[in-house]
Amino acid sequence: MLARTAFARVAQPAVARAAPAGARNMATLREIEMRLKSVRNIEKITKSMKLIASTKLNKAQRALQAGKEYGLANSEVFQHAPAENVGKRKLFIVISSDKGMCGGIHSSVSKATRRAFKEQDVDADSPIAVVGDKSKGQLSRTLAENLVITFNQIGRDVPTFADAAGVADLIIKSGVQYDSIAIVYNKFVSAISYESDIVEVETAEALKESPGFKAYEMEEEVTNDLAEFALANAIYAALVEGHACEISARRNAMDNASKNAGDMIANLQLKYNRGRQAAITNELVDIITGASAL
Amino acid sequence: MSALRLASSLTRRAPRAFSAGRRGYAEASDKIKLSLVLPHQAIFSSTDVIQVNLPAATGDMGILANHVPSIEALRPGVVEVIDSANTSKKFFVAGGFATVHPNNKLTVNVVEAAPLESFSAEAVRANLQEAQRVANGNGSEEDKLEARIEAEVYEAIQHAL
Numbered sequence: 168m169l170a171r172t173a174f175a176r177v178a179q180p181a182v183a184r185a186a187p188a189g190a191r192n193m194a195t196l197r198e199i200e201m202r203l204k205s206v207r208n209i210e211k212i213t214k215s216m217k218l219i220a221s222t223k224l225n226k227a228q229r230a231l232q233a234g235k236e237y238g239l240a241n242s243e244v245f246q247h248a249p250a251e252n253v254g255k256r257k258l259f260i261v262i263s264s265d266k267g268m269c270g271g272i273h274s275s276v277s278k279a280t281r282r283a284f285k286e287q288d289v290d291a292d293s294p295i296a297v298v299g300d301k302s303k304g305q306l307s308r309t310l311a312e313n314l315v316i317t318f319n320q321i322g323r324d325v326p327t328f329a330d331a332a333g334v335a336d337l338i339i340k341s342g343v344q345y346d347s348i349a350i351v352y353n354k355f356v357s358a359i360s361y362e363s364d365i366v367e368v369e370t371a372e373a374l375k376e377s378p379g380f381k382a383y384e385m386e387e388e389v390t391n392d393l394a395e396f397a398l399a400n401a402i403y404a405a406l407v408e409g410h411a412c413e414i415s416a417r418r419n420a421m422d423n424a425s426k427n428a429g430d431m432i433a434n435l436q437l438k439y440n441r442g443r444q445a446a447i448t449n450e451l452v453d454i455i456t457g458a459s460a461l
Numbered sequence: 462m463s464a465l466r467l468a469s470s471l472t473r474r475a476p477r478a479f480s481a482g483r484r485g486y487a488e489a490s491d492k493i494k495l496s497l498v499l500p501h502q503a504i505f506s507s508t509d510v511i512q513v514n515l516p517a518a519t520g521d522m523g524i525l526a527n528h529v530p531s532i533e534a535l536r537p538g539v540v541e542v543i544d545s546a547n548t549s550k551k552f553f554v555a556g557g558f559a560t561v562h563p564n565n566k567l568t569v570n571v572v573e574a575a576p577l578e579s580f581s582a583e584a585v586r587a588n589l590q591e592a593q594r595v596a597n598g599n600g601s602e603e604d605k606l607e608a609r610i611e612a613e614v615y616e617a618i619q620h621a622l
Binding site for chain 1: 496498499500501502503506518519529530531532533534557558560561562563564566568569570572
């Protein structure tokens with residue numbers, strides 16, 4: 168786009184008003200100078216965004232360690248009591264955030280959700296709850312009727328348990344009907360990579376039906392509390408992991424952007440210097456030919 | 462015949478049980494893997510410990526190795542962990558769930574916990590009064606309920622201290 172407009176701008180005066188060669192050169196020089204300036208400004212912005220993300224990344228990774236541990240301890244009971252023959256109406260909780268500039272974080276979870284709808288054996292009208300405006304926008308293009316509840320303003324800072332509890336509470340209170348729950352989030356693989364993952368959370372009904380769950384000694388009436396608490400915990404773990412992925416992806420994206428801006432600046436600088444030299448040479452030629460004609 | 466075999470196996474086992482047993486339980490030398498985790502911190506992660514005392518909603522309970530699988534809701538109270546060096550650590554927890562798994566693992570998920578010695582008695586007293594004031598005041602039903610739970614937690618801390 169940029170290249171085309173630049174080309175158009177350069178091409179027009181050359182055809183329309185046959186300006187002298189030197190003048191045209193000056194015009195492009197000015198343009199190059201302007202672009203150079205704007206690219207430099209962009210580089211400054213991406214560089215500072217990268218720095219901010221880097222400092223946030225440490226905090227996010229520390230939270231991730233604890234959050235992951237918490238999630239693992241929480242899901243242990245589901246491993247011992249796998250759900251059996253549950254219904255096909257699945258609630259998808261998609262975890263992303265409101266802000267962009269972080270590579271494919273949001274489209275990664277959106278894609279995973281769409282893929283799950285296609286490949287898994289779920290009802291076509293299964294409900295979806297979305298945390299984060301970006302994924303909401305992406306999913307409302309294809310699965311708009313399925314979106315039942317959306318959240319924003321979460322994940323600006325490291326998520327707290329209160330955030331997760333609020334999300335879980337609103338989902339439970341909303342009266343959405345579902346047989347099982349799947350949380351779609353980004354899994355932190357390393358500082359430079361992430362992948363979308365789906366973690367299943369069992370509902371109180373599924374737990375009661377599961378033969379593995381019957382091995383546990385417990386009061387009958389706490390099953391509901393356990394399921395709600397487990398949902399909040401699983402959402403918390405996913406929020407924290409998603410947040411760490413987002414920050415590290417932002418850091419990488421901004422790192423790449425700064426590098427690209429650096430390349431562009433070097434390129435433009437070279438072009439500018441060449442153009443300037445050509446203009447000077449041209450002027451010299453003009454002067455010398457003028458002088459020798461006398 | 463079987464009684465005889467039982468008796469002989471008992472006599473064979475007896476000396477070992479005595480030599481191992483500081484506490485006299487049959488499997489006391491075995492350890493249970495404890496994960497005591499908060500959302501923002503993992504206090505224990507799959508650490509071998511000897512015994513864990515939990516403030517379960519149904520009453521205080523101690524958990525040793527090879528406990529039957531069970532799920533317990535926790536009320537605000539003190540979790541005491543006796544680690545493999547036989548030293549005891551006490552944490553005040555604000556409530557959550559403890560689950561003993563079939564593979565000799567104990568996971569305790571609590572929302573908030575802190576070592577008992579890091580509480581200040583004055584702060585607890587002041588906050589308890591504040592919570593009680595809100596609970597008996599004329600706020601909304603929801604606020605009052607929250608304050609009542611808060612007061613319960615503070616009372617539990619006070620009791621623990």
